[in-house]
């Protein structure tokens with residue numbers, strides 16, 4: 477209904493504008509210039525507007541850099557990150573310089589050589605030398621950029637197996653993540669959606685001995701300075717694993733395994749203490765305190781104070797709760813990591829426990845499907861916990 481009303485209002489406005497323009501035409505003096513051909517005055521006005529437009533663009537650009545520059549991510553927290561950032565800054569830098577010069581020339585010439593009654597355009601057919609220059613320069617620059625990009629790409633994408641990276645599976649489903657560590661053998665057990673049953677959320681093949689020591693967890697812990705190879709699997713639709721601080725992203729495609737490897741270089745604690753993050757957290761908390769004053773006045777629960785954490789996010793719009801599909805990442809020292817991993821139960825022991833429970837039906841009355849994997853994919857308990865509070869920067873992507 478609202479849309480219908482808006483359309484009617486817009487149509488009426490258009491009719492009004494058209495009628496007003498007709499009144500203006502009728503009210504002109506009989507000797508006014510009604511010619512359809514642009515005169516010097518029209519040309520001058522258009523020239524000035526062209527120049528004004530490019531100045532407007534530059535002002536907006538400078539404003540955006542100044543106002544939104546604070547949303548830049550800090551120094552990359554993974555080894556390949558600086559290569560990635562360099563490629564991006566060099567590409568953007570080049571594009572910026574070329575666009576500033578060419579846009580300025582385009583608009584300035586439109587102003588400078590605006591039409592004048594007394595002037596005639598010069599007939600200038602072609603100039604081979606000029607054409608050669610403006611063809612060869614972009615060819616060299618673009619070829620350079622592309623070759624540089626290809627080298628960077630293969631550096632980032634090719635996983636050095638000699639480094640013996642730790643293999644971790646990241647499993648995506650609407651709307652959460654699970655991580656599966658490959659255990660002592662550093663080999664993931666086979667898995668298939670057809671094996672998903674009961675506590676076997678990820679469909680790990682029970683008959684595969686490599687899977688027995690796998691560890692399935694809800695929080696991703698990574699040892700700093702150690703190469704990690706992620707294998708991505710999706711249960712349902714297309715997702716995308718996005719680690720903004722580690723400059724990594726990979727599609728997670730149902731029916732196939734994709735992979736990406738990197739070496740984290742900055743622990744969560746170090747990142748929290750970095751100048752960038754201290755400032756950031758301070759400003760987020762200032763905003764929250766302001767908001768809390770309003771919430772207190774309204775008698776509503778207040779927001780917790782914010783603390784930085786790395787997150788693995790989903791970067792494909794995969795459904796209703798896509799915005800909240802995230803998993804905390806903790807980058808820590810190798811000792812802390814090993815201590816944490818030690819405490820996690822293996823897949824084998826989880827399956828044994830569950831079968832023991834099934835043997836004693838009074839313990840597990842009813843459905844033993846974990847809540848988290850119920851059909852609607854929502855996790856009652858966890859969703860509430862994860863749900864961003866109003867005013868919170870969801871998943872701290874900035």
Ligand SMILES: [Cu+2]
Nearest residue numbers: 715790794801
């Ligand atoms: Cu998703």
